[in-house]
Amino acid sequence: METESLLEKQDAGIGRRSFLRYAGAGLAGVGILAVGACTKDDPNEGINTNRGGIDLGAKGDFAILNYAYALEQLEAAFYTQVVATMYTGATSDEIALLTDIRDHELAHREFFKAALGSKAIQALTPDFGAVNFSNRASVLATAQAFEDLGVSAYNGAGFQIQDATYLTIAGKIVSVEARHAAYIRNLVNPGSFADSTILDGFGMDKVNTIPGVLATANTFLKTKVNAYDYGYTA
Amino acid sequence: MNLYSIIEEIEKVDPEFQDRVNPRRAAIKNITSFGSKVAVAAMPFVFSTLFKKAYGQTAPVSVADVLNYALKLEYLEAAFYNQGATSSLGFSSSERSYVNTIRGHENAHVTFLRNTLGSAAVAQSTQGTAGVYDFTAGGTFPTVFTSVDTFFAVAQALEDTGVRAYKGQAPNLMKDAVALTAALNIHSVEARHAAAVRQIRRTRGASGTKPWITGANDTGISAVNANYAGEDNVMQGPVTITSLAGVGGNISTNAATASFDEPLTMAQVLPLVTPFGVK
Numbered sequence: 428m429e430t431e432s433l434l435e436k437q438d439a440g441i442g443r444r445s446f447l448r449y450a451g452a453g454l455a456g457v458g459i460l461a462v463g464a465c466t467k468d469d470p471n472e473g474i475n476t477n478r479g480g481i482d483l484g485a486k487g488d489f490a491i492l493n494y495a496y497a498l499e500q501l502e503a504a505f506y507t508q509v510v511a512t513m514y515t516g517a518t519s520d521e522i523a524l525l526t527d528i529r530d531h532e533l534a535h536r537e538f539f540k541a542a543l544g545s546k547a548i549q550a551l552t553p554d555f556g557a558v559n560f561s562n563r564a565s566v567l568a569t570a571q572a573f574e575d576l577g578v579s580a581y582n583g584a585g586f587q588i589q590d591a592t593y594l595t596i597a598g599k600i601v602s603v604e605a606r607h608a609a610y611i612r613n614l615v616n617p618g619s620f621a622d623s624t625i626l627d628g629f630g631m632d633k634v635n636t637i638p639g640v641l642a643t644a645n646t647f648l649k650t651k652v653n654a655y656d657y658g659y660t661a
Numbered sequence: 662m663n664l665y666s667i668i669e670e671i672e673k674v675d676p677e678f679q680d681r682v683n684p685r686r687a688a689i690k691n692i693t694s695f696g697s698k699v700a701v702a703a704m705p706f707v708f709s710t711l712f713k714k715a716y717g718q719t720a721p722v723s724v725a726d727v728l729n730y731a732l733k734l735e736y737l738e739a740a741f742y743n744q745g746a747t748s749s750l751g752f753s754s755s756e757r758s759y760v761n762t763i764r765g766h767e768n769a770h771v772t773f774l775r776n777t778l779g780s781a782a783v784a785q786s787t788q789g790t791a792g793v794y795d796f797t798a799g800g801t802f803p804t805v806f807t808s809v810d811t812f813f814a815v816a817q818a819l820e821d822t823g824v825r826a827y828k829g830q831a832p833n834l835m836k837d838a839v840a841l842t843a844a845l846n847i848h849s850v851e852a853r854h855a856a857a858v859r860q861i862r863r864t865r866g867a868s869g870t871k872p873w874i875t876g877a878n879d880t881g882i883s884a885v886n887a888n889y890a891g892e893d894n895v896m897q898g899p900v901t902i903t904s905l906a907g908v909g910g911n912i913s914t915n916a917a918t919a920s921f922d923e924p925l926t927m928a929q930v931l932p933l934v935t936p937f938g939v940k
Contacts, residue, residue: 507908524871531873531920534912537905538897582845585831586838592898594835598828598848599897599921603873605852606859606922610872613860618758621766621853629773630766631846632853 480661481548482653483637488593490656491584493548494637495597496539497652498580501644502573503532504553509570514563521614528570528607535600542593552649567615574608575625576635576643577601583634605632722833722927724840729783730927731844732774733939734826736785738819739767740794745816748806756809756861763816763854770847777843789938798936801884813862818885820855821874822925822933824848825888829924852922873919888933891923 483490483497506529513522540547559565581601588594609620627633638659645651651661742764752760775782786792796805796815804811827848834841856872863870867881878889895903895917902917912920931939 527871527873527916527919530907530912530916533907534902534905534916534920537907537912538900538902541900541905542898578849582842582849585845586835586841591832591835594831595828595924596897596921598831598845599923601845601849602824602828602852602922603920605849606856606873609853609856610860613857617755618762620759620857621762621850626766626850627846628769630769630850631773631843632849634842634846 480651480653481551482655483548483657486587486656488589489543489546490654491587492539492543492593493546494584494640494654495581495600496536496543496547497551498577498640498644499532499536499539500551501553501647502577503529503536504551505555505558505569505573505647506532508555508560509566512560514566515561516563524610525570528610531603531607535603538596548652549650551652553647554649555647557646564615567611570611571608571615572643574604574611576640577604578608578632579625579635580637580640582632583636583640722830724834724837725778725781727830727833727844728774728778728840729781730830731827731847732771732778732783733788734823734930734934735767735770735774736788737794737934737937737939738823739764739771740785741796741816741819742767744796744806745812750806750809750812752809756813759857759861763857766850766854770850773843773847777840788940794938796937801936810862810865813858813865814880814882814885817855817858817862817870817880818882818888820851820858822888822930823851824855824922825925826927826930827851828922829926829930831924871919874922875915875919877918887929890929891925893918894921894923897921 481497483493506525510522510526510529513525517525555569558569578601581597581604585594585597585601588597608625612619612622621630625633637654637657641652641654641659641661645661653660742760746757746760746764771785789795797803798815802811802815805815806812827844830844831841831848834844859870859872863872869879869881871879874889874892877891877893878886880889893914895901895914902912902921903914905912907913907916925933
């Protein structure tokens with residue numbers, strides 16, 4: 428199903444003034460317009476076939492949103508598998524809350540897919556061969572890695588988002604990823620919800636770069652994600 | 662007071678300031694010639710007039726203003742945990758460990774923000790009554806330091822509100838990548854705290870409380886309804902989350918609200934923390 432995105436509505440030729448009224452975003456809409464204005468109406472935008480694999484495309488908000496979309500695809504696929512084949516010894520509380528997390532990651536993934544519309548990268552094929560889904564420690568260690576990775580990725584990319592509406596939405600998502608991370612960490616090791624392996628000396632989360640995050644994410648993907656314009660190819 | 666240096670400072674925040682005031686900069690000329698004839702004391706009035714002309718209402722929030730706002734909230738949180746940790750509250754050993762971990766972070770956030778702001782930092786002594794807060798919030802939480810349940814209920818409201826407050830300021834920090842990234846790195850730690858405190862409450866018997874916020878106020882405490890106002894939003898940018906595919910149907914309203922934390926503006930947060938003594 429093709430979902431018409433906000434960006435496409437602009438491409439479709441809605442006048443600037445009525446677009447802003449539609450978006451209800453005031454100045455925030457200008458950023459979307461600016462992005463749309465310098466982008467060709469190409470359904471394959473963001474998927475650079477010349478460079479091999481999947482590429483986030485030219486620097487800009489589309490690339491950052493696709494970066495987030497890639498990570499959310501990975502998380503959603505992971506928790507879908509976790510819930511479908513729940514590990515041995517899961518408590519009812521763990522089953523309930525891990526199912527919640529699955530649904531949150533699905534919401535994030537579907538949100539980016541809808542917001543990006545035709546600018547979205549393709550569906551990624553995960554490779555969870557390294558995970559033993561019947562083993563609690565293996566599942567939760569992977570979950571912790573994904574959640575901390577997500578937090579460091581959003582925090583590290585926030586300053587690159589040009590549009591205030593999408594910066595705020597990234598903020599709405601990253602704090603939920605941090606809540607997940609805290610919960611999973613406490614399952615693995617009670618009290619480790621915000622420990623010194625992930626925080627600096629000022630009690631602040633450490634950021635990760637796009638190349639750093641993708642290098643880790645790609646170890647869980649059959650189809651590798653590149654970010655050529657951000658200095659990373661798998 | 663040097664008018665030109667003030668305008669330079671404003672332009673660091675808003676490069677288009679002069680154009681906003683007047684494309685031909687006539688207003689600036691007017692104000693400088695006017696300024697030479699008026700007392701320095703009259704300048705704030707002149708500037709407020711200038712800002713109204715430039716922005717239609719008030720000045721954009723400066724980075725320093727945002728960081729001082731964050732500092733005031735961190736002062737509050739640090740004092741709350743400092744007092745809780747040294748109170749006679751009967752924490753379990755794991756609860757005490759959680760409180761001490763969070764306490765350490767909140768005090769570290771204060772240090773970071775004070776270091777960053779330097780001489781522009783608001784002094785803690787300006788808050789509450791000579792630096793002392795009223796954590797009962799004017800009698801709303803009379804047992805905050807005598808009941809562990811009340812303590813964690815207040816802790817949860819403070820953490821969840823802190824997450825919302827930082828989130829609300831992200832757009833105001835877009836012009837300063839370093840400040841934005843720092844704020845985001847604190848923001849996510851506040852969310853980790855919020856989740857941990859919520860887990861403590863869940864373990865203590867608040868079985869409806871999850872590490873994430875479901876719907877609006879899910880705390881069971883009506884006194885903090887305003888702290889959670891708008892958390893039940895299901896519309897993100899142009900996308901209605903409940904219209905998206907989930908498992909066995911669309912994404913549920915619960916999942917749609919829990920998967921996105923909502924921001925609060927400064928104007929929304931201040932009335933929530935004023936009863937504690939934040940100024």
